[in-house]
Amino acid sequence: MNFAPELISLLRGTSKLVALTGAGVSQESGLRTFRDAQTGLWAQYKPEELASPEAFRRDPKLVWDWYAWRREAVKGVRPNPGHYALAEMAKRVPEFILITQNVDGLHHMAGNRKLIELHGNIQRVRCAECYTLTETWGDDTESVPQCLVCGGLLRPDVVWFGEPLPRDQLEAAVEAARTCEVFFSIGTSGVVQPAASLAFAAHNRGAVVVEINAEPTPLTPKANYAFHGKSGEILPKLVTAVWENGR
Numbered sequence: 001m002n003f004a005p006e007l008i009s010l011l012r013g014t015s016k017l018v019a020l021t022g023a024g025v026s027q028e029s030g031l032r033t034f035r036d037a038q039t040g041l042w043a044q045y046k047p048e049e050l051a052s053p054e055a056f057r058r059d060p061k062l063v064w065d066w067y068a069w070r071r072e073a074v075k076g077v078r079p080n081p082g083h084y085a086l087a088e089m090a091k092r093v094p095e096f097i098l099i100t101q102n103v104d105g106l107h108h109m110a111g112n113r114k115l116i117e118l119h120g121n122i123q124r125v126r127c128a129e130c131y132t133l134t135e136t137w138g139d140d141t142e143s144v145p146q147c148l149v150c151g152g153l154l155r156p157d158v159v160w161f162g163e164p165l166p167r168d169q170l171e172a173a174v175e176a177a178r179t180c181e182v183f184f185s186i187g188t189s190g191v192v193q194p195a196a197s198l199a200f201a202a203h204n205r206g207a208v209v210v211e212i213n214a215e216p217t218p219l220t221p222k223a224n225y226a227f228h229g230k231s232g233e234i235l236p237k238l239v240t241a242v243w244e245n246g247r
């Protein structure tokens with residue numbers, strides 16, 4: 001794959017780069033999307049019927065069990081070359097900020113530590129009442145485990161339908177998008193708000209926008225560079241071209 005020399009020199013010289021990742025990146029690791037993942041026992045439920053505060057109030061155990069099952073599914077999944085390329089970029093660019101809409105924790109597993117998780121992380125569990133995070137809990141309990149601080153029910157630390165995004169994470173993401181020199185939009189359809197608006201905010205502020213996605217999106221016409229294919233193939237080649245060749 002050939003990359004434009006202008007893109008290569010831009011990336012070599014950039015000091016502030018933001019990358020936003022979405023479901024496409026996880027799918028390349030073999031993780032099914034939210035909807036496709038409803039198999040077996042869970043096929044009778046729609047994700048919307050389980051991933052909401054109402055569902056948790058109605059039947060906390062059902063929702064808890066569903067997430068326990070999804071955590072198990074993630075255990076069998078490993079980061080792909082695209083995840084590792086992003087971890088590599090984090091080492092090369094002085095200010096590199098990774099924003100993800102994915103809740104699977106694969107970026108962390110690949111070595112990205114500075115991470116803005118817009119939709120939370122299913123590997124984390126917090127109290128539904130007082131928000132205290134907990135490190136240990138049992139998945140096989142008869143009822144939903146309780147918070148050691150206040151006795152409230154524990155729930156996954158993810159954003160459910162009808163819930164706002166965590167304000168600190170969203171503010172950090174918007175600030176990063178508005179002040180970066182280069183913005184990568186990777187494996188995201190560009191239609192889920194407010195994440196989709198981040199690329200446009202970066203573009204409006206004069207950042208160079210690079211899109212990597214399986215197919216064109218509403219962002220494609222605005223992108224300075226658009227690559228259609230697998231991020232797990234394109235990103236490692238780009239990292240090699242920018243930081244390993246001809247240095």
Ligand SMILES: [Zn+2]
Nearest residue numbers: 127130147150
């Ligand atoms: Zn609590």
